[in-house]
Amino acid sequence: MPREAVVITGVGLVCPLGQGADAVFERMLDAEAVSAAIPRQWLGYGSFQSVTWAPLPRIDFERYGLTRTDRLRYDTVSMMAIGACHEALGQAALIHGEPGHGRSGPRVTGVDPARVGIYFGTGIGGIRTTLATHSYHSMHAVRDALQGVVDDAKEPESCRRFAEGLLSRIRIERRFNPLAVTMLMSNAVSAAPGVRFGITGPCRTTTLACASGTVAVGEAFRAVARGDVDVALAGAAEYLFDEYGSIFRSYDITGALAHGFDDAARANRPFDRDRNGFLFSEGGAAALVIERESHARARGAAAIAAIAGFAETFDAYNMIAIDESGERVRAMMGAALVDAGIDGSEVDYVNAHGTGTIVNDKVECESLLRVVGERPLVNSTKGLIGHTIGASGAIEAVVTALSLRDSTVHPCVNLDHPMAPLNFPSSRQRADLEYALSQSFAFGGHNAGLVLHRAT
Numbered sequence: 001m002p003r004e005a006v007v008i009t010g011v012g013l014v015c016p017l018g019q020g021a022d023a024v025f026e027r028m029l030d031a032e033a034v035s036a037a038i039p040r041q042w043l044g045y046g047s048f049q050s051v052t053w054a055p056l057p058r059i060d061f062e063r064y065g066l067t068r069t070d071r072l073r074y075d076t077v078s079m080m081a082i083g084a085c086h087e088a089l090g091q092a093a094l095i096h097g098e099p100g101h102g103r104s105g106p107r108v109t110g111v112d113p114a115r116v117g118i119y120f121g122t123g124i125g126g127i128r129t130t131l132a133t134h135s136y137h138s139m140h141a142v143r144d145a146l147q148g149v150v151d152d153a154k155e156p157e158s159c160r161r162f163a164e165g166l167l168s169r170i171r172i173e174r175r176f177n178p179l180a181v182t183m184l185m186s187n188a189v190s191a192a193p194g195v196r197f198g199i200t201g202p203c204r205t206t207t208l209a210c211a212s213g214t215v216a217v218g219e220a221f222r223a224v225a226r227g228d229v230d231v232a233l234a235g236a237a238e239y240l241f242d243e244y245g246s247i248f249r250s251y252d253i254t255g256a257l258a259h260g261f262d263d264a265a266r267a268n269r270p271f272d273r274d275r276n277g278f279l280f281s282e283g284g285a286a287a288l289v290i291e292r293e294s295h296a297r298a299r300g301a302a303a304i305a306a307i308a309g310f311a312e313t314f315d316a317y318n319m320i321a322i323d324e325s326g327e328r329v330r331a332m333m334g335a336a337l338v339d340a341g342i343d344g345s346e347v348d349y350v351n352a353h354g355t356g357t358i359v360n361d362k363v364e365c366e367s368l369l370r371v372v373g374e375r376p377l378v379n380s381t382k383g384l385i386g387h388t389i390g391a392s393g394a395i396e397a398v399v400t401a402l403s404l405r406d407s408t409v410h411p412c413v414n415l416d417h418p419m420a421p422l423n424f425p426s427s428r429q430r431a432d433l434e435y436a437l438s439q440s441f442a443f444g445g446h447n448a449g450l451v452l453h454r455a456t
Helices: 021-029 040-044 068-073 076-091 127-152 156-167 180-184 188-197 209-226 246-252 293-298 327-340 358-371 389-406
Strands: 006-015 052-054 116-121 203-206 231-239 283-292 305-314 349-351 377-379 435-442 446-454
Touching: 006 021, 006 076, 006 209, 006 293, 006 389, 021 389, 076 127, 076 188, 076 231, 076 283, 116 188, 116 209, 116 389, 127 180, 127 246, 180 188, 188 203, 188 231, 203 209, 209 231, 209 283, 209 305, 209 389, 209 435, 209 446, 231 389, 283 293, 283 389, 305 327, 305 389, 327 358, 327 435, 327 446, 349 389, 358 435, 389 435, 389 446
Parallel strands: 116 203, 116 231, 349 377, 349 435
Antiparallel strands: 006 283, 006 305, 231 283, 305 446, 435 446
């Protein structure tokens, strides 16, 4: 028996190109890309191969009703998750109430909250809080020790100047955060929106590095298709800034980041012959409201797009490097297409993983040519906003849904010498799109893909 169509009725987005899914998508269609020099302060703490990243703009959390008090009890990653969910639920007409915090804020409406599930992903979770808390805990001890040295010194003035110079390089939080544990835990990205909007159904957190968002959306799709829930709030969030640049350095030291470009705007170049790594992004968040088509129709909700299939595989090969044979990548793509009931020739558009790393792009291009051929349009959203790690797959699922809705795809930027004979758009391109594939590969060897369909 064919399963009922599962549709997307609301989306929300926060990323380096801004906040608000429709506004951000329009910037993507105009080929706006984010790339800048890393914060100057980081250079005082170590040397870097890459000196370029994709920073977030100042995020207006007040538009989601998040107050100054909320900022003291939520890590930024959870606030971005709440923001993306607020936009998605609002677009789907599933919340009521004015923006506010706690139980005075908007709550899910028009559906039993126990029949709404949250399926959110993150690669690292509240790492910003973890590092800030560690800084307070350890650096106060350093400061106290230095003060003791100054007090006991034979030349206290010169010793004081030395200590002050050293301390000026140490960024210490004003106090030890009493809410740290609920801010740093990875499941806060799903629990925080659940508390915020009064959702009492299943609440799941997926942590699969760069595949986290895609798998979270896939699990939500399956839960809705099985009838476990009537509505699923799916997506992912990531926030990767820290005062010392240690998270950035962790990726940089692997050699995976784009480097050696004098012009920051030219560093991010997925699928180009001269690519040499991905552009690290400060972070982002995306959310999708997913429900059965009959459920959406009964409450008068319009569908943006439909989800037709999902699959995931595991390389069992290496903790960082992708298996160059691409066998498990192609197995994932094939299984996703089978789940959707189509074959590769029916795919019109691929929102690729497209990191810009040497081997990943090679494996992905070879796999696409073998599974879907040269005809489909292929682009990389990471080419515009950098790699948001755990949030990337959810962001790309939103972009894919909007591309199907508007029959338009964004271009690939900095693609001067395409590495494969794929159909890469060089500018905003309109096309008759029916089926699309959005896929992610991750450190550890996780591969995941979603097949989306144009809303009927």
